[in-house]
Amino acid sequence: MKQARFWLQIVAVMILLLAAVGCSSKSAVPNAGPSNGQKGETQENTADQKDPSELLVTPEDEMGWGTDDEGDDVIPPLDGEAALKLRDEGVTRFFTVFYDGGKKCKPLEERQIGDDPLGYYFFCDDMNTKDKIKEYLEPSYADALITEWVDSDTVVEKDGKLAYMPYDVSALTDWEKAKLSRVVEDKGSTKVFEYDVPEAEGESRLIQVPFIYENQKWKLNAHPVDFL
Numbered sequence: 001m002k003q004a005r006f007w008l009q010i011v012a013v014m015i016l017l018l019a020a021v022g023c024s025s026k027s028a029v030p031n032a033g034p035s036n037g038q039k040g041e042t043q044e045n046t047a048d049q050k051d052p053s054e055l056l057v058t059p060e061d062e063m064g065w066g067t068d069d070e071g072d073d074v075i076p077p078l079d080g081e082a083a084l085k086l087r088d089e090g091v092t093r094f095f096t097v098f099y100d101g102g103k104k105c106k107p108l109e110e111r112q113i114g115d116d117p118l119g120y121y122f123f124c125d126d127m128n129t130k131d132k133i134k135e136y137l138e139p140s141y142a143d144a145l146i147t148e149w150v151d152s153d154t155v156v157e158k159d160g161k162l163a164y165m166p167y168d169v170s171a172l173t174d175w176e177k178a179k180l181s182r183v184v185e186d187k188g189s190t191k192v193f194e195y196d197v198p199e200a201e202g203e204s205r206l207i208q209v210p211f212i213y214e215n216q217k218w219k220l221n222a223h224p225v226d227f228l
Contacts, residue, residue: 075188075189075213076213076218078191078211078213078218080180080183080193080195081180082218083191083193083209083211083218084175084178084180084193084195084209086140086211086218086219086220087175087209087220087227088175089139089140090140090141090219090220090224091224091227091228093136093137093139093140093141094137094140094141094167094224095167095224096136097127097133097136097137097164098149098154098164098166098167099166099167099168100124101121101122101123101124101127101164101166102123102124102125102126102127102128103124103126103127104124104125104126105124105125106124108121108166111123111124113158113159113163118165119165120156120158120163120164120165121163121164121165121166122158122161122162122163123161123162123163123164127162128161128162129162130150130155130162133146133150133155134146134147134150137149138215139217139219140219140220141219141220141221142212142214142219142220142221143214143215145220145221145222145223153165154167169225169228170228171228172199172200172201173197173198173199173200173205173207173228174197174198174199174200175195175197177197177198178195178196178197178198178207179195179196180193180194180195180196181194181195181196181206182194184208185210188213189212189213189214190210190211190212190213190221191210191211191218192208192209192210192211193208193209193211194206194207194208194209195207195208195209207226207227208226208227209222209226209227210222
């Protein structure tokens with residue numbers, strides 16, 4: 001009788017062990033290979049990955065300008081130092097056109113029209129059309145200013161050629177030693193900088209230089225005589 005009970009206990013223990021192993025096997029099935037949940041997670045991670053080309057930094061990004069997500073222009077920053085360089089370049093371009101008459105020129109005396117030295121002179125070959133003048137001034141000045149200058153009495157046609165009356169004006173300011181005084185205006189697409197500029201007499205004066213953001217460029221928005 002005791003022996004029969006002993007074997008019954010052995011069988012009961014084995015049944016419990018087999019049941020435990022079976023439950024353990026069922027629990028391990030989802031982890032035996034990639035489950036549906038794991039595939040979904042992998043797909044989501046893949047979807048979140050961006051094309052490498054989208055991660056490239058363009059020159060526009062580095063400078064802080066270009067276009068936004070809607071394709072609109074993002075206006076680049078303009079500080080006092082950069083504005084000063086634009087001012088210097090703009091003044092040079094203006095007088096190259098309206099005093100020298102161009103960059104590739106015959107002597108001024110040979111281009112004089114008539115006997116009046118204060119009269120008109122022919123433009124040089126590289127500025128002998130209005131389109132050439134506009135193209136040369138475009139990087140530095142607002143379009144409205146360029147149109148005003150080119151269509152004024154300063155630029156005329158004589159004997160079938162384009163001529164101009166030299167713009168002879170100068171100032172005793174030393175812009176190489178100019179220092180930014182303040183930003184007078186900052187309205188996104190327009191800015192006005194004020195500089196403290198030394199003069200030959202040892203004094204200095206405050207001169208304002210206005211800019212406008214136009215055609216993806218910062219440009220001068222006033223006649224250079226205002227900031228000589």
